[in-house]
Amino acid sequence: MATSDQEQQREQQRVDRVIEQVKERAQQTDDLLAKAHHETDVIQKNYGDNNSVNTFEVDDRIETNAELQQQKQMVERAVESEAILKRQVGVLKDLSNSPYFGRIDIQDSPDEEAERLYIGTASFVDAEQNFLVYDWRAPISSVYYNGTLGQVQYQTPAGQQTTELIKKRQFQINHGQIKNMFDTNETVGDEILQAVLGEQNDAYMQNIVATIQKEQNDIIRDTTSDLLVVQGVAGSGKTSAILQRIAFLLYHSRASLEADQMVLFSPNRLFSHYISEVLPSLGERNMRQVTLAEFLSARFQGLTVESLFERYESDRQREQLTPAIRDFQESADFMRQVDQYCHQLPADQLRFTNIVFNGEIFFAKEVITKIAAALPAAMQPADRFLAIKNTLIKRLKHRIDDEAQADWVNDIIDQLSDEAYHDLLGSKRRGDFQSLDDEVFYIGKQIVTKRLRQVYDAIYNGYFLDTYEQYNDFLAQVDRPTTVTPDQWQQRIAAYQAAVEYHRIALVDCAPLLLLRDVLTGSGQNRRMQYIFVDEMQDYSLAQLLYIKHAFPLAKFTLLGDSEQALFKGIELPQQLLERLKDAFNVRRANLITLNKSYRSTEQITNFAKALLPDGDQIQAFTRKGDLPKVMIRYGEDAALSSLRSEVEHQLKATNTVAVLTKDLAESKQVYQYLKRYTVTTLMADSDRTMPQGVIVMPIYLAKGLEFDAVVAYDVSATNYPDADSVGILYTIASRAMHHLTLLSIGDVSPLIAQLDPTLFTIEHQVRV
């Protein structure tokens, strides 16, 4: 409901007053920052000077070390306080542009006066401790997002509270001026959302705190679920919701949760960059981000891990695994079998390998097998492994003691300079020893220990277990489903062996192999992480998700995805998926939230995209008007490329970025080779972290999670998208577009488009001569 001019004037006066105070505070904080910066400089300089003191004399060095430690901590503290002030300056700067976006009037009881609360991206408290602005994450602010007028409840640390919501008002304030102002009973009325969405562009994702919708708010404020699954249609705000959720959790658990205790598994590196500004714009630090490929590669050092994209490309060339094998290896049952195998594995079947030093066997695998065999059979695998490690380290120490008096060691000692001798003494002093012999023995041990460091590392890191062979043994004895024939399985094992020979590993083997290694060696788990978020979860196998769960055993999980955008496999119903995940994750509190409204694209684009899907009816378009998608049919590649060029040039006049999306890399390269002759064009690669403006060309899997002002889908022909198997890809391409969508086909258009209601798009045929 529009408000009166007089009312708007009154609100504007309040905005002016608040901004004045915010600016004053910003000035004070700026001064504090300058002071803090100066202090950091002084401490750092001091630290630098001390760091270069002459540390030759041992006694001096010990003292200097303690002092340096203290100074290092001082530097760290100074840098941290400076960073906090910097963040405050940033927050105040944002508040001085737009101090708030909402107002609620509440009345706790009829005989009390109503309170008027203003809600913004951060709290602002004046010198008399009055809250001029409430943080959007404060308990009372949930009323703004959830409540309709009347009696409302909200959660506080002291329990549930009830109040009467009398008014809800929304503002759009820019550069200190109220642009729009509405009273509403809804979550956030369409008017403001319309305005916000119309202005959006694709350089960086923006925070959505001013316009969070009710279902999104449920995702953001869920603090109880161990497993929160969000199934949301393309553009429904899943990614936005996780980012605001992270900001919310940081606020909610300020004392016990740090940003780096949360990990977001993101679909690609471009995406990481695209979302990188959201949390800082809310005054928070970013969480950790990793792609699945990065996560796996870090755990398989020395091997090249097949990426999802490589697998997608090789699948396209029909080199794929038998579907039955893939289903089996990606299942929860396969992971369960790995776990069971590890727990039942007798010591004599552990695949040990020699520890080699300087080309010679240092500890033979037979010796290690004997050590293992001597341990109680009922020991847990991890305990057994630790016991073996400890025995080996003990034996290594004996070897060091024996070797410490060898001639080669004495020769080295004789030739040591004073400085090197002191270095070897470390924290010991000469008077600490009872005799010179003891001292020389000590120095001898230091020399041998250094020499044998590699052996120690090999033991410490558990390199004496050949996990690749062990996994091979596991594969040989696994209980296969009847859908996989013995021959097929033999071939699969052979393919695994051949890959390892060439230092490569297929994606299907990664999660089970890592689980096997972790369970047998008691390693690989990170207990510090509190929250894990997986975006685009439909591209993960259940086995991979289970491994991630194993790797972060104490974390709560938020999995977000859209089964319709499955590029790599068939579509699955959300409820089915939840049941499967709940079972596999074995959690007490699981929650499923579905988002059906799409905010990214114009109504015309969403209606077109949803019609592609067999069950797209549930998707609701947001009412933002635009042009109908345009289908262009050309005969022959030359005609298609030349039309692509004119289309791209035409689009560039109105928008900053035009993304040409193709089905695979080969097509992207071809388009790029052509377009770059006429216009500045960038071919995006898996390794790219930033996105330039202008024309960008990429295969669809690199555009996951991203959005563009204008999208041109290249070659949506019947040859490229022949049947229902390609629906997910076509839908994902179409749903990347915010304002304009063009689909170019070489020859007959895909039946997936041809069968659509013709009023959903315009069509432009090349006239055949």
Ligand SMILES: Nc1ncnc2c1ncn2[C@@H]1O[C@H](COP(=O)(O)OP(=O)(O)OP(=O)(O)O)[C@@H](O)[C@H]1O
């Ligand atoms: N409540 C909201 N207010 C304003 N903008 C919103 C809101 N929800 C979503 N959006 C906008 O809609 C677009 C799509 O959001 P987002 O990328 O989070 O969706 P998604 O569900 O992750 O999409 P996809 O699965 O297609 O990658 C973004 O530009 C986002 O800013």
